[in-house]
Amino acid sequence: MSEIILETRDLTYLYGKDTPFQKTAVDGVSVSIRRGEFLGVIGHTGSGKSTLIQQFNGLLRPASGQVLLDGKDIWDEPRKIRAVRFRVGMVFQYPEHQLFEETVRQDISFGPRNMELSEEEIAKRVASAAEFTGLKPELLDKSPFELSGGEKRRAAIAGVIAMDPDVLILDEPTAGLDPQGRDQLLDQIVSYHRRRHNTVILVSHSMEDIARVADRALVMNSGKAVMLDRIDRVFSRRAELESMGLRVPQITKIMSLLREKGYPVNAGVLTVDQALDDLIPLLRKRGCIR
Amino acid sequence: MEYLQADHVTFSYEPDEGDAPKEVLSDVTLGIKKGQFVALLGHNGSGKSTLAKHFNAMLLPSSGKVYVDGMDTSDESLKYEIRRRVGLVLQNPDNQLVASIVEEDVAFGPENLGVPPAEIRRRVDDALKAVDMYEFRTHASYKLSGGQKQRIAIAGIIAMLPDCLVLDEPTAMLDPRGRTEVLGTVQRLNREKGMTVVLITHYMDEAVLADRVVVMDSGRILTDGTPREVFSQVELLKRHSLDVPQATELIYRLKADGCPLPDGVLNEQECVAALELLLKR
DSSP states (O other): OOSEEEEEEEEEEEESTTSTTOEEEEEEEEEEEETTOEEEEEEOTTSSHHHHHHHHTTSSOOSEEEEEETTEETTSSGGGHHHHHHHEEEEOSSGGGGOOSSSHHHHHHHHHHHTTOOHHHHHHHHHHHHHHTTOOGGGTTSOGGGSOHHHHHHHHHHHHHTTOOSEEEEESTTTTOOHHHHHHHHHHHHHHHHHHOOEEEEEOSOHHHHHHHOSEEEEEETTEEEEEEEHHHHHTOHHHHHHTTOOOOHHHHHHHHHHHTTOOOOTTOOSHHHHHHHHHHHHHHTTOOO | OOSEEEEEEEEEOOOOTTOOOOEEEEEEEEEEOTTOEEEEEOOTTSSHHHHHTTTTTSSOOSEEEEEETTEETTOGGGHHHHHHHEEEEOSOGGGGOOOSBHHHHHHHHHHHTTOOHHHHHHHHHHHHHHTTOGGGTTSBGGGSOHHHHHHHHHHHHHTTOOSEEEEESTTTTSOHHHHHHHHHHHHHHHHHHOOEEEEEESOHHHHTTSSEEEEEETTEEEEEEOHHHHHTOHHHHHHTTOOOOHHHHHHHHHHHTTOOOOSOOOSHHHHHHHHHHHHTO
């Protein structure tokens, strides 16, 4: 099996083609996503990140260029594009808006049923997906609309996980959640990724979230892919990110500023713990630590 | 008695059949002065939105009293006057649009108040300028970005000339740029027009902008003070599932290890300055 699961080659997408409002949303993007990685996608509003991820499961068709899944162009057989969507699952922003069934169980079953799996397999998938997202079993027979906001979100995510995709894409999954809700959901996604060993792509405006969960980050700017690297390396390029209207996690900025002032600290620090690892030895030398 | 006054407010929502009523607010007493910018901080379920809705008489206390500019919110005859003074901005920008043209949306409030047409025109223009959306006055409201829509919602309320703006997680559904636009607008309204602002949020980087931060948990007020005073209480906040800025946490943990560092560091600049003093030794 190749190391690369999903790849784009010179991908271009236009909105409003041949009209006065034509806009190149994705401009000649060539990226390779590694099997099993956790990729963060960042970029300002309008950078093309949402348009790009919708190419990955064939929701949008490129104006030019290719999207390859396991080395095969997903548009080779356009009539079979639906099969791609079972392998590349997408969770949209505010996924709770897509809940519609009479019970949570039926809603989660919707995807697997469309995959024409046996009832036994569907039941297994529902149980497994509910467990992955921390949905209590007693909620399964309730109407989705009786659930709290956070529970609804988990039910919607479970509906995509139940299809057991090889690539799971989440667009701003923590949008609108409070700190505790955000922490729980991110922990669950990380835990799911570790247990399932699939590939996860997370689009987010929160640099702190990306720093916490991703292995690599893809930075989009005005339709182009400008960076694709390990997150510590991406976030150490603070000046470039800021010139694109992006920021780095607050802790990264603090360490980056200290480094610019000449102190021997790591500018690619991503968490408070890492910052303490760097600072404590320095402060101990100056007699500041007990 | 302050401009907005809650006295021993207890509130429970109507329970479903067979369930016991759940108390969402428990004996809350809070006074907000005219012109103050107060952030109401708390996780989901803390009661902060429920409390906010008492300030424009959308909800009435199960026991206790709420007063707006001296008026008792439970007095049915005063409801109109109360709601003229206190405007409420909600989370979802789309749910607050009523017209397809921006200036018509902003005019909706004053029209319903029976304001004369020439006066409506003036108020709409002033309100749009106050939120920096004047050039969009003839644009389609539903085609705007989230941040722009929220600013139109704010304009629609300002056009009714309220004294006070209550905003319930107004940036929760917005991207960073939208958040900056809305918060900037709110700060300007407070500073330049003296508008009383109650900002309900769970983002501490927003709470930091206020004069005063009131932290709620499980229907009660946990702590109340300036941003610096409140965010110094790192242990307390973490115990109640709230965030502190990474800058604050870093300094707090170094202090715990014996480093002589100040309390209440809130942002990167202060953090770097405080650390430099030690690293320069």
